[in-house]
Amino acid sequence: MFPRFRIILPLKVLIISNFCDAFDPCLVGNFNFLLKPGLRGGNCHLQPGKVVCDRFIDDGWYKVLHEDDIKPRKMLEGIVSPSYCGTSFPIWLNGSHPNTVDGIVNRTACMVGVNSFCDVEYDIQIKACAANDYVYNLQKAKTCNAGYCFGVNLPCAKPNPCEPENSKLINVEDDRSTSCKDKSLSLCDNILSNEWYRIQKNDIDLKMPTTCVEQNSCGTVSPIWLNGSEPTLPEKVVSRKACVSNDNACGCIKFYNIEIRNCSTFLVYNLTSTSSCPERFCFGTDGECRSKTNGLTDEKEDFQKYIYGSVAAISILLIFVSIAVYIWYRKSLRLRSISTESKFPQCKESKNGENEIFKD
Incomplete structure (x- = not known):
């Protein structure tokens, strides 16, 4: 039993080792696509209601590809100003990209903060799958409104008209x-x-x-x-x-x-x-x-109908208001007349020449 056990154990170690060596993050299925790629460009200023936040991404391998991009986007090398890359605190690559022969390399990414252009450091990995085609092993951001920058000098992408x-x-x-x-x-x-x-x-x-x-x-x-x-x-x-x-x-x-x-x-x-x-x-x-x-073409017709309908409704309302005011005015005059008569009764001359109070 023991010799058999000694033989199987090295085989398991060998299989695990070969699996690790064979893992290629460039292969489809071994990486995910980072969300909101069109807002991550270096010239994309922060937009209200469309903030990039990588606080909730999973640690792992990513590619960044917007629907209108010909090739995957490349992470920005060098300092980025705050409120760019579609976020408040951009995360940029403090280093250079590898060549295809370099395999997987370790790099540092810096988050722009309140105190400096590198308030927080992130340990990431990069592999060049082909020329200008990279995958990135990223960590989730430690705060919201912080996101990785991708796309050198790229503005905010236009909205997809298919949506x-x-x-x-x-x-x-x-x-x-x-x-x-x-x-x-x-x-x-x-x-x-x-x-x-x-x-x-x-x-x-x-x-x-x-x-x-x-x-x-x-x-x-x-x-x-x-x-x-x-x-x-x-x-x-x-x-x-x-x-x-x-x-x-x-x-x-x-x-x-x-x-x-x-x-x-x-x-x-x-x-x-x-x-x-x-x-x-x-x-x-x-x-x-x-x-x-x-x-x-009917957009104009609908607008004209709305205007005409509104004018007609206002005109009718004014007519009703005018009638109501007229009725109220006439009623007020009548009430005032009655009040005056009650205070100053009318008189008529009696047979003996004296005035008598006129009674109804």
Whole structure:
């Protein structure tokens, strides 16, 4: 029994040793992604309500990659001013990054504090998985409003327009489709605000046509269509030209610069108001023209209705108030008259020439 026990024990030690040597933090599954990567840039000033706090992260290996980043972000080397990197007390790398041949290295990270640029030190580890591709073994911060800095000279990342709170959902009618051809319609997007839009009709997502649209379509005289391809998912946000169909037909003499983002199951469009009328963005290919529309153009109509309704309500209220004041005034006069009569009774002349008090 004893010889067998002596053989098994070294094998267990050998297996454990080989497992430790084989652990590679660069492999998928051996690291996590740090939260709020878009706010960790060196030029991202602290934003109210969006403070980076690494007090509650788990100790372990991390990569930092924002959705619009091509490669993972690199930790900042050197001193960082307070209230940058999206936090009150930034944590920066007091040292240099390793090369791929160095393997896992030990480094010190400093937290900017009230007294100095290195009030608190953290022991961390770094490994270079490839050129400009690193993983970091980080410790949780000892206080909140303290966070690790990633992204040299990077500003705060723009909000993801695919998230509902960062884009405006618009439900449109059939008259925005390319099949709506009515020369009597001259709707316009001149009051359109410059922001991200998700376009739907009956809860179904619509797309901007990618081929030339003839005039007097989409409920307007000069329809606007996409001159270019739709972005793929890896492309993220792309810039495109939106052409205006005018007398030059498909020549794209006039166009608007817009942005498009692929959100996997739908597209969002960063649109702008038109510089002249009647020009309108097209969405969808099916549907019949309608005399009344809603959606992007109806924002102005809804506002006008609100104003007109408010003025009408105020006018009616003033009329009622005037009537009430008039009634109160008449009643006050009557009461005053009665009071005067009670104090000074009317008299009439008697047969003998003397005045008598007039009684009802």
